[in-house]
Amino acid sequence: MRIALLSIFALLLVYAERPADSAVLELSTSSRMPARFYIRKNNANFRLQPTDALIPIRGDTFYRDPLWTRSADPKLLEVVAADQFHYLLLKGEASIVLPPGKYKIEAYRGLFYKPAFDEFELKPNETRKLELTLAPWPGADPGAWISADDHIHLTRTRAENHVYLGWLEAEDLTVGNFLQLQRQMDAAPQYAFGRAGEVKRRGYVIRPGHESRNEYWGHINILGPERLIRPLSTGLMYANTPESWPYPSLLFAEGRKAGGTVGYAHFFQKPQHSTIYMDAALGNIDFVEVFQFGVLKTDAWYELLNAGIRVTGIAGSDFPVNLGRMRPWPNWLPLLGPERAVVKGRPGENSWETWARGVREGRVMVSNGPIVELDLDPNTGAATASAAFYRSLEALEIVRNGEVIASSRGPRVETRVDQAESCWVAARVRAETFPGEPVIQAHTNPVYLLKDGKPVAVPSARRSLSAKWQEELAYYRGAGIDFGGAQRRREFFEQAERALSRLRP
Missing domain, CATH: 1.10.287 (Helix Hairpins)
Structure with missing residues (x-):
């Protein structure tokens, strides 16, 4: 009886909160796939309220942005950042109360699905059902790739896991590396590390790790270790003592012992300081972030590769810092994983392990939209690059030691690579870019053709x-x-x- 009375009270409360003459939009996606969406009214973004869950991103240097919920099992998540409102259908459907009027809606799901758009008009007291069709664009097979963001800062306890997994699924981001860090005190803390802190559902996985920082040595990421490796930060800028010890080489060694995949965040260049050249030359790292904040740092990356340093280029958002770098935020770009490190493989029980192995082996494509692949015959030097996207392709290129050796505006280009001396070969593609967006592009990691086993040495x-x-x-x-x-x-x-x-x- 008490439960029945409480249910009636809840229904009356909802009814009381609903404005007079308002309408209800029963919104869903095809196959009830989680997705991110935006609603516009009178040619302006419309803020929904109330929602089941909310993350207000203030973006201070301590990463204390909390998740607020009104429901034990939220369907609708709102992310507020830089006066923009982003909505995520965590279960592929939700009931939304709206005032009467004419609306436009657009929905997105990761990089491999074509966006959905619709227009509708709601009349007073109307209840309308609207299903948006989200389907992979031609040439995309979301189930054939494991996509990851290596650099996410969100405070996480066990209580938030189901919401954050829903968010990953709405962005079709297979792997979210949630990183603890330090600025005097610990920031974006994780409740556990390694398998104890990992959570997964339907192939999507959150794996904890940490970012360690120093004003002299730079910022480094240790992804997926079985334990937290302290000190998280050193030096007066980020920690509480003047000592800049240990330096990254020592932390990388400990990170690898703990089962982590290790490398440099941000790929700092002058005027910032970094020990990246030391650790790259000594083989202490697995990766460097080359694609972040909409910028693919090909010049710096190519220089490493041309010097004979074999290091995997990956991508990471540094969430939530990324949300303040582009205003307004382009709707096409996911909030988590706007630039992604993508590995060929089927998402499943071991998505993080499969992805991390691909990073260590150099089998990574970085992308904020298109797919690009390279097929290279080491015996003949025959190279074929292929690309796909739902927008037009502007340039598909094969590069050898950083120089373009073949180019096309179509989805395929072929050439034969000069093997007179050791070289690396990669494929890259640029696609149609809309106003307000960074360059929409993708890039493979290098494949090596070594003459007599000698390393590349430009x-x-x-x-x-x-x-x-x-x-x-x-x-x-x-x-x-x-x-x-x-x-x-x-x-x-x-x-x-x-x-x-x-x-x-």
């Missing part, structure tokens, strides 16, 4: 990298860095000099 790239690292070393020697002891200082500079000797032509 002299100009090696001279450039060795000069950059020598300049960084000169800065470190004069910067007054607190290593916490003379022996530690000697250890660092011994490794730094060893890296310099490897970088020299």
Whole structure:
């Protein structure tokens, strides 16, 4: 009896909250797929209220943005950032109360689905059903790829897992790497690490890791370790002591021992400081973030590859920082995984392990929209690049040691690669880009053709990298860095000099 009375009270409360003459939109997607959507009224974005769940993104440096819920099992999530309102159908359907009027709606699901658009008019007290069809665009097979964002900062307890998994599914992001970090105090904390902190559903997975930062050494990501490796940050900018110890090489070694996949965030260049050239030269890293904030850093990446350094380029959003980098936020881009590191493979019980293995092996495509693939015969040098997207393709290119050797405006291009000396080969594509969007593009990681087993060695790239690292070393020697002891200082500079000797032509 008490339950019945409570149910009646809840229904009366909902009815009381509903404005007079309002209408109800019973919104759903085909096959009830979770998706992100926007509603416009009178040619302006319309804010829905109330919603079942809300994340107001303030975006301070402590990443304390909480998830608020009105329901134990939310259907509709609102993400508010930079005065924009983003809505996610966590279960592919929801009832939305709206005032009468004319509306436009658009829905998105990751990178491999064509957006859906519709217009409708609601009359007073009307209840209308609207189903939006979201289907993969021709050439896309969402079930053949594992897509990931390596760099998400969201505070997470077990209680939020079902909402965050729904969000990943709405963005069709297979893997979300949720990273704890530190700015004096711990930020974006995770309740556990490794398998104990992993949660998965229907092939989608959240795996915890952490970002470690220092004003001299740069920012590094340790993805998926079985334990949290402290100190999370060092130095006065990010931690609580002046010591800049341990430096990244030591953290990478511990991260790998803990089962993590390790590398550099942001790919810092001058004027920021970073030990990336040291760790890349010494083989201490698996990856570097080359695609972030809408920018693909091909020049810096190509220079590493031309110098003979084999490192996988990946993509990560640095969520929620990304939401403040483009205003207004382009509707096409997912909030999580606007740029993605994508590995060929079927999502399933071991999605994170399959993706991490692909990163370590260099089998990654980075993309914010199109698909691009490269087929290369190591015996003949015959290379074929293929690409697909629902928008027109502007340029499909094959590059050898960073130079374009074949190009087409169509979905396929072929050439034969010169194998007179060791080289790397990759494919890249640019697609139609709408106003307000970053360049819509994708890029494969390199495939290597090695002459007599010798590494790639473009002299100009090696001279450039060795000069950059020598300049960084000169800065470190004069910067007054607190290593916490003379022996530690000697250890660092011994490794730094060893890296310099490897970088020299």
